[in-house]
Amino acid sequence: MNIDAYNESILNCRFCFMCRHLSAIGNVRHTEADTPRVRAAMLYGLRTGTNSFDDSDFVDALYRQDLSACCVRHCVNHFDENGLALAARADVVEAGKAPEAVAALAKQLAATSSWKAEGKGGLAWFLDATTASDKAAVATAKKLFAAAKVAPKVVTGGCIGKALKVLGFLPEAKTAAEKFAAFLKEAGVKTLVVSNPAAYDALVRDYADFGVKLPCKVLHVTQWILGAKLKFAKKPGAVYPIADDFLRNYDNLDAPEKLLKALGAECRPFGTNDEESYNCGEGAVVLDRLHPELVGDLARYVAARADDPKKDTLAVGSVYAKRALAKAGLKAVTFEELAASCL
Numbered sequence: 001m002n003i004d005a006y007n008e009s010i011l012n013c014r015f016c017f018m019c020r021h022l023s024a025i026g027n028v029r030h031t032e033a034d035t036p037r038v039r040a041a042m043l044y045g046l047r048t049g050t051n052s053f054d055d056s057d058f059v060d061a062l063y064r065q066d067l068s069a070c071c072v073r074h075c076v077n078h079f080d081e082n083g084l085a086l087a088a089r090a091d092v093v094e095a096g097k098a099p100e101a102v103a104a105l106a107k108q109l110a111a112t113s114s115w116k117a118e119g120k121g122g123l124a125w126f127l128d129a130t131t132a133s134d135k136a137a138v139a140t141a142k143k144l145f146a147a148a149k150v151a152p153k154v155v156t157g158g159c160i161g162k163a164l165k166v167l168g169f170l171p172e173a174k175t176a177a178e179k180f181a182a183f184l185k186e187a188g189v190k191t192l193v194v195s196n197p198a199a200y201d202a203l204v205r206d207y208a209d210f211g212v213k214l215p216c217k218v219l220h221v222t223q224w225i226l227g228a229k230l231k232f233a234k235k236p237g238a239v240y241p242i243a244d245d246f247l248r249n250y251d252n253l254d255a256p257e258k259l260l261k262a263l264g265a266e267c268r269p270f271g272t273n274d275e276e277s278y279n280c281g282e283g284a285v286v287l288d289r290l291h292p293e294l295v296g297d298l299a300r301y302v303a304a305r306a307d308d309p310k311k312d313t314l315a316v317g318s319v320y321a322k323r324a325l326a327k328a329g330l331k332a333v334t335f336e337e338l339a340a341s342c343l
């Protein structure tokens with residue numbers, strides 16, 4: 001089973017409650033089944049025969065997880081309870097026990113895996129479907145590219161494998177990754193700038209895990225902005241930076257912090273600690289499609305921790321988080337929107 005690679009996490013997490021406060025879903029549902037300890041205990045039970053994927057409550061708990069990877073980051077031994085959860089989902093799918101809604105979503109996503117490129121040259125910008133659905137985010141990127149006097153190819157299209165992997169559909173995710181890598185090669189892309197942190201993580205980590213070789217260098221948009229040495233005419237003032245699930249917890253990328261520093265942002269600490277995720281399930285990529293009610297609860301949990309929910313500006317990594325937080329009345333902008341506002 002895929003979970004066998006996470007034996008240490010199963011054996012250790014099942015007796016540990018140290019990171020329960022970082023389990024975002026546990027914090028809004030107030031349920032032990034939504035903590036790393038009980039998930040690990042349930043998976044231990046799967047191996048000893050006292051639990052089974054026939055138990056829909058168990059499978060539903062696996063598909064409720066926010067997958068922020070906060071627990072792994074802050075665990076003193078860095079036991080990978082997040083990787084364990086992803087492996088467990090893959091085992092659910094391999095056992096043919098994926099919930100109907102999950103299987104239907106995966107089928108829809110796999111059908112979107114095709115792309116087109118418009119423009120010339122080796123520099124390209126991946127305008128993924130989530131970012132493309134936010135007009136302000138699209139206008140922002142175009143403004144930044146114009147300020148840098150570059151006109152990248154714009155690559156648009158569907159799932160490059162990330163959401164499929166997160167749902168546990170590994171062969172389908174690998175197929176999408178192979179197709180996207182071949183597409184980039186055919187399109188002559190040498191450097192790919194990526195706005196969506198989930199897509200960035202797919203390209204720099206998942207593709208390597210799948211053994212899929214990319215023909216190009218991959219930059220998150222914050223890295224590209226820093227390298228473009230843009231001239232900023234003004235400072236953004238006070239902002240509350242929200243650490244991104246993928247960029248911080250999965251990829252350990254410090255470009256967002258460096259960008260905020262380069263902009264001269266007056267950074268204020270958000271909430272009660274800098275360990276938990278305030279991204280409303282961004283790490284689970286499609287949690288807003290499977291459980292919109294939970295994403296609403298997560299956003300209200302974040303809003304309750306804002307100093308002044310109506311006025312504070314939260315700087316986030318993804319359109320996913322921006323949209324979820326906006327529904328709870330919060331003013332969130334992406335890191336690149338903040339940069340563009342300073343030009």
Ligand code: SF4
Pocket residue numbers: 012013014016017018019020036037071072074075076077078079080081
């Ligand atoms: S990830 Fe670390 S802190 Fe969290 S339950 Fe496992 S062992 Fe405990």
